[in-house]
Amino acid sequence: MKTQVAIIGAGPSGLLLGQLLHLQGIDTVILEARTPEYVLSRVRAGVLEPGTVELLREARASSRMDREGHVHEGFTFSFAGRSERIDLKSLSGGKTVMVYGQTEVTKDLMEARAAAGGISIYEAADVALHDIFSDKPRVTFVNAGQTVELECAYIAGCDGFHGISRKSVPPEAIRIFERAYPFSWLGVLSQTPPVADELIYTNHERGFALCSMRSSVLSRYYVQCPFEDKPDQWPDERFWNELRTRLPDEAANRLVTGPSIEKIIAPLRSFVAEPMKFGRLFLVGDAAHIVPPTGAKGLNLAASDVYTLYHILRRTVLDGRTDLVDKYSEICLRRIWKAERFSWWMTSVLHKFSDDPFNQRLQLAELEYYTGSLAGRTTIAENYVGLPFEPIE
Ligand code: APR
């Protein structure tokens, strides 16, 4: 088999990159270890920055999002018995975010790729990368019992945090930066009307809570819980009581409870691998970085990596540019580290880290200061809607 760009992983990164390159006439093959059903079964976040929305439109995978997605012009911080709304639209020069589940984004991208005739091979086992530092890299994999060799010019490692791409890099060539957080998020999906029209992020003495949604009849809620907790320790009644306790009164009084249709517990982590390019291998999205979900940056950071790699490969393959590929890593990392900072800040000011009263007062002072000043609200807004993508010239 031969292609121009071998893409490892059919999550949002791989599918979005594949679709954008395919529409430019650049050959791609996506190799995915799991089945489409498994990929779609994973529960993920649901806030899209305007840059991500525009990329999905360019990928011709946005019509359902434009129909069913919810445009949000702000969100609310709740702390110390107060609620402070961050008016994203007015503070960011008119930008808004789109609330639309990542599962739906992935489904739309899968359908767009199939409609465009892109090659995606699911249940590709034992994917292995070869000769990544040569000008003829190769990927081998097993599919339907056959070992296949895929010759390519470039490899996009879009295979997530646990994928093979980052692990294929010589350990001495890569540097890892990471921070683990001493708590997890318990997430619940319920067929109930959302408690509010916009998202509510709360700092409460018992811990963090977040009210989000998927539609007018599907709510998504999260509460901070001990790192080692398991879902079966959180029967629905316990969850609803804890969430209600952590919400501001006007929201708590409006809360409509019901049976959970999904319940997951996930740890929080900040992680960055540097650099992100190794010969002809480019690491993209979760393969290169992880953010705590507090800032809703995971999918959006993957999209900005895709934007950068798409434009670099387009100009390299179609225009014969030879200077751009070596700029991939530095361009991505400039935006990644600013998103890591914002995600770390949101996590630091909203979660209960200890019973240390000094730290609790510092958190409240941070929230008071940032929400109490135009400069503070503006910095929150411009980071939440996403900093600009760096143009590739
Ligand atoms: N071979 C082939 N495919 C693989 C391999 C492998 N060895 N290892 C993992 N994969 C696949 C996974 O099955 C998954 O479908 O790669 C895909 C990676 O997708 P994601 O983990 O979703 O990563 P990414 O596409 O970068 O999207 C990032 O997803 O995890 C969330 O919060 C994250 O929103 C962010 C987004």
Ligand code: PHB
């Ligand atoms: C979600 O809707 O799942 C969601 C929204 C905002 C976040 C995290 C998750 O910061």
